[in-house]
Amino acid sequence: MNLKAIFIDIDNTLLDFNEYVVEAMKNGFERFNIGKFEPYMADCFHDVNNNLWRQIEDGKIDFLTLRKIRWNKVFEILGYSYDGESFERYFRSFLRESAIPIEGAYEVLSYLKSKYIVCLASNGPTDQQTHRIELASMSRYIDYYFTSEYIGVSKPKREYFEKCFELLNENRSDIIKPNECLMIGDSLSSDIYGALEYGMYTCLYERGSMLNHGYLNNAHYTVEKLTDIIKLLEEEL
Numbered sequence: 001m002n003l004k005a006i007f008i009d010i011d012n013t014l015l016d017f018n019e020y021v022v023e024a025m026k027n028g029f030e031r032f033n034i035g036k037f038e039p040y041m042a043d044c045f046h047d048v049n050n051n052l053w054r055q056i057e058d059g060k061i062d063f064l065t066l067r068k069i070r071w072n073k074v075f076e077i078l079g080y081s082y083d084g085e086s087f088e089r090y091f092r093s094f095l096r097e098s099a100i101p102i103e104g105a106y107e108v109l110s111y112l113k114s115k116y117i118v119c120l121a122s123n124g125p126t127d128q129q130t131h132r133i134e135l136a137s138m139s140r141y142i143d144y145y146f147t148s149e150y151i152g153v154s155k156p157k158r159e160y161f162e163k164c165f166e167l168l169n170e171n172r173s174d175i176i177k178p179n180e181c182l183m184i185g186d187s188l189s190s191d192i193y194g195a196l197e198y199g200m201y202t203c204l205y206e207r208g209s210m211l212n213h214g215y216l217n218n219a220h221y222t223v224e225k226l227t228d229i230i231k232l233l234e235e236e237l
Ligand SMILES: [Mg+2]
Pocket: 009, 010, 011, 012, 013, 185, 186, 187
């Protein structure tokens, strides 16, 4: 690999979204008297959430629809009666202030920044994701913020990657090609599939969650610990 730029996902790659969900549900259920929180309930949220994100990735629904129905679906399954849209507002305001780093994230970012152009590649709202990266003191390692809201379409769409490369190569005389870039992320359906289709190198950060069940892992590389990415890049170069 002759790499020039790294694309890296945010949620469950750099910042711990799963841990955040547990905290938000625990606090929110108590604060609004919704009912008792049990750990399995976070899994229920992830099932609903992953399913809705797949529909976004397939272009069947948009992010606004997800926000309307996500928590109503979760509460329906859990048998709790609470207004899902109002819980969604709480959930998102709580998320905006959440920045729980994944183990090894700073070490990896610092290494990547010393050698490559670093691009965040995240499906999510620009203000929220940029704010969380700043809260985590990670912005100093980042050269480009490619959020789906800013780009106008989501991973894994081809148009998403097209637009990222258009921005990456703006005012650059030595054009960076997809095969000079590596995409790192935890999702086979959005991060890996999209980047592979676009001709980039891919590295799956496998966290052992339910997220990738039913998908074939055809990533070039797979790591279980984030810091293994450093070893991988040192060996491959
Ligand atoms: Mg992710």
